[in-house]
Amino acid sequence: MSEAVAGAVAERFKELYGADPEGVWAAPGRVNLIGEHTDYNDGFVMPFALPHTAVAAVSRREDGVVRLHSQDVEGGVSELRLDSLTPESDTAWTAYPAGVLWALREAGHPVTGADIHLASTVPAGAGLSSSAALEVVVALALNDLFSLGLRGWQLARLCQRAENVYVGAPVGIMDQTASACCEAGHALFLDTRDLSQRQIPFDLAAEGLRLLVVDTQVKHAHSEGEYGKRRAGCEKGAALLGVDALRDVPYDELDDALSRLGDEEEVRRLVRHVVTENHRVEQVVSLLESGGTRAIGPLLTEGHASLRDDFRISCPELDLVVDTALASGALGARMTGGGFGGSAIVLTEATEVDTITTAIEKAFTTAGFTQPRTFEATPSPGARRLR
Numbered sequence: 167m168s169e170a171v172a173g174a175v176a177e178r179f180k181e182l183y184g185a186d187p188e189g190v191w192a193a194p195g196r197v198n199l200i201g202e203h204t205d206y207n208d209g210f211v212m213p214f215a216l217p218h219t220a221v222a223a224v225s226r227r228e229d230g231v232v233r234l235h236s237q238d239v240e241g242g243v244s245e246l247r248l249d250s251l252t253p254e255s256d257t258a259w260t261a262y263p264a265g266v267l268w269a270l271r272e273a274g275h276p277v278t279g280a281d282i283h284l285a286s287t288v289p290a291g292a293g294l295s296s297s298a299a300l301e302v303v304v305a306l307a308l309n310d311l312f313s314l315g316l317r318g319w320q321l322a323r324l325c326q327r328a329e330n331v332y333v334g335a336p337v338g339i340m341d342q343t344a345s346a347c348c349e350a351g352h353a354l355f356l357d358t359r360d361l362s363q364r365q366i367p368f369d370l371a372a373e374g375l376r377l378l379v380v381d382t383q384v385k386h387a388h389s390e391g392e393y394g395k396r397r398a399g400c401e402k403g404a405a406l407l408g409v410d411a412l413r414d415v416p417y418d419e420l421d422d423a424l425s426r427l428g429d430e431e432e433v434r435r436l437v438r439h440v441v442t443e444n445h446r447v448e449q450v451v452s453l454l455e456s457g458g459t460r461a462i463g464p465l466l467t468e469g470h471a472s473l474r475d476d477f478r479i480s481c482p483e484l485d486l487v488v489d490t491a492l493a494s495g496a497l498g499a500r501m502t503g504g505g506f507g508g509s510a511i512v513l514t515e516a517t518e519v520d521t522i523t524t525a526i527e528k529a530f531t532t533a534g535f536t537q538p539r540t541f542e543a544t545p546s547p548g549a550r551r552l553r
C-alpha cells in the first residue's frame with residue numbers, strides 16, 4: 167500500500183521537476199481520544215494517528231530556492247526564495263511547508279533549499295490535523311536530507327512555531343506531536359508541559375471494539391478567532407488564580423478555584439472544562455492500562471458535554487452525532503479537535519457499527535444536514551520515511 171503511494175508520488179515529482187526525488191516521506195493526521203483544549207494549558211492529551219497521511223517527495227537544492235507543488239490544490243509549482251520568507255505574508259496552502267523551512271532556518275539549521283511535491287489523504291478542514299501532517303512530513307524530510315538529527319518532539323516544536331508565527335494560527339502542540347510521534351496500535355499519552363510521552367496500547371479490534379470517526383463536513387469557519395478567544399480566556403483564568411497554566415490547578419481543588427473566580431462566569435466555565443478534562447485523560451489512561459477499554463466510554467461522553475456546555479465549541483451537527491450514537495448503543499462519543507464543526511468519534515462494539523452508522527445518516531437526513539462521512543479509525547504509525 168505505502169509502496170504504491172510512494173511510487174505514484176515519486177513519479178509525479180519526476181514529471182514536475184525532471185529528476186527522481188531523493189526520498190519519499192509520510193506523516194499522518196490524528197484523532198484525539200481525550201484531552202481537548204488542554205494542550206495550550208500545559209495539560210494532558212491522548213491522540214492517535216490515522217491511516218490517512220500527507221506524503222512528500224523531496225530533493226535538496228543548494229541555491230536558496232524552494233519549489234512547492236500539491237496534488238490536492240489547483241495551480242502549478244510555486245517558487246519562493248528562502249531569504250525572503252516573511253511571517254504572515256502567505257495566506258495560501260504554501261504557508262505550511264514554507265513556514266517549516268522558515269522555522270528551521272530561523273533556528274539556525276543549514277537548510278539550503280528544496281523541491282517538494284505533496285499529496286495528502288487527510289481530509290482538510292475536518293478537525294483531523296491535515297495542516298500538521300503537511301508540516302511534519304516536510305520537517306521530517308528536511309531533517310533526513312540535511313542530516314539535522316532532530317528528534318520527533320523537536321520537529322513538532324518547530325512545526326508548531328511555523329504555524330504560530332509564520333501561518334499566524336495560535337495552536338497548541340498536540341497535532342504536530344501526534345503526527346511526529348504516534349505509534350501503530352497505541353494512543354499517545356502526552357504531557358504538553360515537557361512533551362514527556364507514554365505509548366498506551368490501544369488495540370480496539372482485539373477487544374471486539376471499533377472507533378468511528380464521523381466527519382460532519384461542517385468546516386470550522388471563524389474557528390480561529392474563537393480558538394484564540396478560548397485560549398485568552400484560559401490564560402486569564404490562570405492569571406487570576408496565580409498559576410503558570412491551568413494545568414497547575416489540581417482536580418481536588420477545583421471548587422475552591424472556581425469560588426475564587428467570583429463573578430467571572432465565562433472564565434469559570436473555561437477553567438472547569440480544562441481541569442476536569444485533564445482529570446478525564448488521567449482516568450482514561452489508568453482504565454486503558456488496567457484493561458478497562460469499554461469503561462472509557464462514559465468519560466468520552468462527559469468530555470463532550472464539557473466542551474458543549476462549558477467550553478461552548480460544539481455545533482448542532484456534532485451534538486447530533488453524539489446523541490444519536492449514544493441512543494443507538496454506542497459506549498461513548500465526543501467531538502474531537504478544535505471544534506465548531508469537524509469530526510466526532512464514537513466508541514462502539516464492533517457488532518453495533520452498522521446500526522449506529524445508519525442511525526446517524528437517518529438523523530442527518532431528518533435534520534436536513536449534509537450527510538457526514540464515517541470511517542473506522544485504527545491507531546496507525548506516526549511520521550516515517552517510505553523510500
Ligand code: GLA
Pocket residue numbers: 198201202203204205206337338339340341503504505
Ligand atoms: C486544534 C489545535 C490543537 C488543540 C486542539 C484542541 O487541533 O491545533 O493544538 O488545541 O485544537 O484540543
